[in-house]
């Protein structure tokens with residue numbers, strides 16, 4: 001492909017990404033992958049270049065752009081080499097006209113930037129949300145130790161006890177250590193959130209929103225495969241991804257429970273007042289993971305945000321019922337918004353007066369309300385809010 005053809009392809013892909021963002025359709029990475037499958041003439045260098053153009057444009061535009069061309073024109077305004085590729089050549093984009101719409105830049109749509117700013121996410125903190133994430137792995141201590149593991153590339157040891165960092169794009173999923181379950185891909189912030197749970201061998205631990213089990217596996221390793229670990233979720237498809245991961249990691253203590261939304265207690269009733277620890281990795285806007293899914297900023301609406309807060313309150317109340325006296329509840333969201341973090345945990349403490357805040361001592365992050373906030377800018381992790389409560 002010529003460089004101009006790559007720009008044209010990126011514009012076409014951006015059109016689909018924008019349409020999908022408006023209609024809650026497929027995520028950008030799937031749209032890019034589908035384009036590559038349908039356009040076999042594109043070699044690996046072309047695919048990489050097109051992907052980069054698409055993601056650069058998404059990162060550069062604040063509100064949802066008018067269309068793919070407007071998004072690429074915003075990038076062209078910043079980068080004259082891209083502007084020069086609007087040359088009207090056979091497979092390239094038409095030449096730039098003087099009055100064409102150019103997408104607005106920024107790290108988020110205006111309403112959301114305002115909400116983030118109210119949560120002290122602005123300037124460099126905000127811009128870092130649009131940065132690029134490195135690749136973090138967790139060494140599975142059920143199968144080895146961080147100090148002695150041998151990998152094709154040596155990683156940087158991070159603050160979480162089993163975390164190693166590699167350059168983005170390192171093909172860890174092709175390594176023998178990955179196939180054998182000796183390492184798992186997990187963001188450093190997510191690993192620290194699991195450290196906050198302080199799960200111990202022999203305990204009863206509930207991973208209430210287990211999803212595909214990223215945190216479940218870390219909890220099982222901390223528990224040294226001893227005790228009870230209940231992994232529940234309302235999403236059958238996500239939960240079904242857990243089994244092969246459990247097997248690969250050599251985890252044997254997980255009980256899976258599929259929950260019916262709105263009737264979660266039907267499947268969890270026997271655990272009322274039984275858990276040493278309940279981890280609530282609640283569904284949220286994902287504003288802390290924009291480095292990986294930058295187009296998520298275009299999908300969020302004030303209504304969706306309010307719905308997340310409602311679900312988060314419900315899950316906190318539900319989780320609290322499952323904890324036994326002396327036990328703990330850990331609340332986590334991968335969001336930078338107080339609406340989904342500090343404010344939710346505050347509201348929980350106000351309505352659950354028996355509970356005491358017990359902020360975890362993590363080696364990174366800053367205090368936020370009754371919890372800790374991790375951020376891409378300050379901590380080099382995905383953005384997280386992590387709070388812990390104790391039931392005396």
Ligand SMILES: C[S@@+](CC[C@H](N)C(=O)[O-])C[C@H]1O[C@@H](n2cnc3c(N)ncnc32)[C@H](O)[C@@H]1O
Pocket residue numbers: 190208209210211212213214215216232233234235238259261262264281282283284311
């Ligand atoms: C942030 S994700 C969990 C990610 C997972 N813990 C991990 O580390 O990979 C939030 C999960 O909450 C689940 N969820 C949504 N509503 C729920 C509910 N009412 N009860 C339990 N889980 C729910 C979603 O299906 C989603 O998998």
